[in-house]
Amino acid sequence: MLEIQTTMSIKCIGLLTSGGDSPGMNAAIRAVTRTAIFNKIRVKAIYRGYNGLITGEIKEFQTQDVSNIIQQGGTILKTARSEEFRTIEGMQKAYDNLKKEEIDGLVVIGGDGTFTGARIFAQQFNIPIVGIPGTIDNDLFGTDFTIGYDTALNTIINAVDKIRDTANSHERLFFIEVMGRDAGFLALNGAVASGAESAIIPEMVTNFDQLEKLIANGFRKSKNSSIVLVAEGDTIDGGAVGLANRVNKEYPQYNVRVTILGHIQRGGSPTASDRILASRMGVAAVDALLDGQRNIMIGIVNNEIVYVPFTKAIKDDKPVDKDNSLMSALRILSI
Ligand code: F6P
Numbered sequence: 001m002l003e004i005q006t007t008m009s010i011k012c013i014g015l016l017t018s019g020g021d022s023p024g025m026n027a028a029i030r031a032v033t034r035t036a037i038f039n040k041i042r043v044k045a046i047y048r049g050y051n052g053l054i055t056g057e058i059k060e061f062q063t064q065d066v067s068n069i070i071q072q073g074g075t076i077l078k079t080a081r082s083e084e085f086r087t088i089e090g091m092q093k094a095y096d097n098l099k100k101e102e103i104d105g106l107v108v109i110g111g112d113g114t115f116t117g118a119r120i121f122a123q124q125f126n127i128p129i130v131g132i133p134g135t136i137d138n139d140l141f142g143t144d145f146t147i148g149y150d151t152a153l154n155t156i157i158n159a160v161d162k163i164r165d166t167a168n169s170h171e172r173l174f175f176i177e178v179m180g181r182d183a184g185f186l187a188l189n190g191a192v193a194s195g196a197e198s199a200i201i202p203e204m205v206t207n208f209d210q211l212e213k214l215i216a217n218g219f220r221k222s223k224n225s226s227i228v229l230v231a232e233g234d235t236i237d238g239g240a241v242g243l244a245n246r247v248n249k250e251y252p253q254y255n256v257r258v259t260i261l262g263h264i265q266r267g268g269s270p271t272a273s274d275r276i277l278a279s280r281m282g283v284a285a286v287d288a289l290l291d292g293q294r295n296i297m298i299g300i301v302n303n304e305i306v307y308v309p310f311t312k313a314i315k316d317d318k319p320v321d322k323d324n325s326l327m328s329a330l331r332i333l334s335i
Pocket of ligand 1: 020111135136137179180181232266
């Protein structure tokens with residue numbers, strides 16, 4: 001009985017993307033829109049993240065508004081990191097627009113910044129909000145994968161494969177810096193998947209002498225190059241540039257180059273995994289709102305949908321390599 005009453009109370013869902021874009025966000029936008037319409041719920045697209053909620057950049061979507069977008073990278077809703085939404089005045093304007101547009105529940109797609117804003121907004125103004133994890137960083141607790149991570153990983157290995165050709169030809173050592181903010185998921189898994197000699201990640205302390213041994217290995221026998229993936233969050237070692245400078249100074253025998261992959265990792269058509277993940281999460285987000293859930297992120301753990309409170313998703317630690325097995329595999333496989 002209670003469930004039916006809650007279900008009836010949501011008549012119009014607002015949908016936005018916020019923070020760094022990630023491939024697969026469009027697939028999630030499509031899934032949320034069509035699931036809402038399937039359930040006879042109106043859906044309103046909010047442009048430019050929380051900024052659009054503040055300025056009222058809002059448009060009602062029909063199923064055809066999300067046609068032909070599942071394969072597109074980026075987000076058709078645009079995205080932003082809103083400073084004004086951090087203020088109570090900004091949130092009040094956002095709330096006024098929600099009321100004006102008759103939006104009674106929100107689905108927000110993004111990463112930890114997006115959910116931090118959502119959590120505070122939901123608490124202050126009593127709005128039901130459900131989050132969908134969209135970030136290439138894969139750094140949210142409570143879900144095995146975030147939307148965009150798999151595509152970014154594939155972009156990384158394609159780039160590393162190309163760099164390997166030139167590294168081999170010139171017998172060089174490459175430090176390749178990848179994104180991930182404070183997390184090493186992209187660097188560690190990218191290194192394993194591309195056959196790199198090593199990965200430097202913020203979660204683990206770098207032993208420089210051990211690293212040199214691994215690099216030396218790269219030039220032994222049949223191998224004549226060495227590639228080290230460095231997570232951008234590895235600030236202790238100074239990232240790829242800092243490490244390259246140190247190697248240049250202490251081991252001048254190496255011919256060192258640095259590549260910073262940068263925003264190429266955020267673009268491109270999403271992989272099948274990301275499209276499926278986004279589609280499942282989009283459907284689950286609308287179902288969750290209609291079931292009366294609020295202040296939760298949709299996660300998928302062991303292939304099952306789970307609800308994770310925003311506070312846990314943002315604050316709890318998601319281990320990059322719980323038992324060190326991945327790092328150990330990387331070491332074994334790079335001999
Ligand atoms: O969170 C996604 C991410 O791409 C991080 O990996 C990176 O540190 C950051 O966003 C870059 O942000 P911006 O696009 O604002 O430079």
